[in-house]
Amino acid sequence: MKEFSVIGKEIPRADAWLKATGKALYTDDIKLPGMLFGKLLRSPLPHAKIVHIDVSKARSLPGVKCVITGQDIPKVKYGNWRLFPATQDEYALAMDKVRFVGDEVAAVAAID
Incomplete structure (x- = not known):
């Protein structure tokens, strides 16, 4: 039987040392000039009607x-992107009601 060069052998990860020492660079570590940060406000209620949201x-x-x-x-x-028909009343942000705890209600973009 032909001997394989990889199967059954330990292969060191190329990024293992960087991760173990805390020097690895992750996407969240990258900060670009003028970059904004986003945050979603999520509903604490499982089912509720949205009457008014004051964002002033x-x-x-x-x-x-x-x-x-x-x-x-x-x-x-x-x-609703021409590939798949819309089958539910799900929107990017809640319109008139929230359907579950954690439903997205508002979005904020800020410097930090």
Whole structure:
């Protein structure tokens, strides 16, 4: 039987030393000039009607560049990209109601 060069043998990982010493570079470590950071506000309630969302305080904070809610974006359902038909009432951000704990309600983009 032909001897294989890899099967059954230990192969050291090329990045093992960097990871073990904490010197590995991850995507989250990369900071670019003018980069914004995003955060989603998620619902703490499992089922609720959205009556009004006041984002004026958030928009007035220093460093905040954009705050959006479901009312700020077009009503495009997930999967409505000509490849898959939209089958559920799922939007990028909750429109009139939240359906579960953790449902995305608003998004913020800020300097830090």
